[in-house]
Amino acid sequence: MAHNDWLASNKTAFYEQVSSTVTYLSDELTRKRMGIEGAHTWLNTNFFAKYQAFKTAYEAWLNPVTRTRLLTSVLDDSIDALVPNYREVYTGLLKNNPLVTDFDLISMGFPKRSKVDHHPNPAPVTIPEFELSVSGPRTIRVDFHDRGAENHAKPHGVHGVNLGWAILDSPPEKWTELTNSAFDTKTPYHFSFDGDSKGKTLYIALRWENTTGQKGPWSDIQSIVIS
Known part of the structure; x- marks a missing residue:
């Protein structure tokens, strides 16, 4: 896998990156502090579930005994299914959310905001x-x-x-x-x-x-x- 933006460019780095995000967003109090608790149904269905499929394939792929071409293909497919939802988590829920700090973003594996990301009228955060x-x-x-x-x-x-x-x-x-x-x-x-x-x-x-x-x-x- 190769990307020219904030997504990690190899499978291991991507696994570590998205795992950090999942761990951070799995905490209910953290979601409430960020004002995104109302999105928990979407997170469970579209992000956490696809992450679990990716995690299962990745952990099997790590074992040289089970690392076949078929398993590699399954892993690649799970990444392709996860990436659009992962991008939506960042751009739709977090990037322009004033309740999310740069520390939050870095802890989840995302880049901190640049000056051009700050808007006089930020994106809505309530639902x-x-x-x-x-x-x-x-x-x-x-x-x-x-x-x-x-x-x-x-x-x-x-x-x-x-x-x-x-x-x-x-x-x-x-x-x-x-x-x-x-x-x-x-x-x-x-x-x-x-x-x-x-x-x-x-x-x-x-x-x-x-x-x-x-x-x-x-x-x-x-x-x-x-x-």
Whole structure:
């Protein structure tokens, strides 16, 4: 494996790097301090699980007795599956998060921030909460607010909410399966569908977006049947 950025360039260094990140983010109090506890479902499903598959293949690959071409191929595939999610952990949850210090980043195997990484209006770090309801024939209403907020005011510096959505036959395993996008600056948001959508399931996740287009972490995915 070879990379020109912050990712380690060989298997052993990559294993040590990503293991440091997993150990750091496995601590619940650390996640809460960083304001990313709401992303634990995504971390468990898309990052920690893929790390375990990589770890199993890597530890078997270390043994010369079991290091076959097939096992090397399995290890390479596990790295390819892990890397996109590892990048998302860094860029989506940590890099522009003002609650994450340079010490945190270095401890997790990431580079510390350069001066150009500091923004007057940093990326959002909180996660929207939302409720889904049927407001009319084939019309879905999305009421959203900041997690823990007592009113509908958006977090400081936030322009609006980015809604990822898709109509699917089975629950999505990751946010990238929500291939459609919508945006709104004020709650509620309404989806209107045609007659062919009746009885189908709509899956939705939300994240805040600031005035410069930077996006915060995704919420958990919710679903509702279109009626």
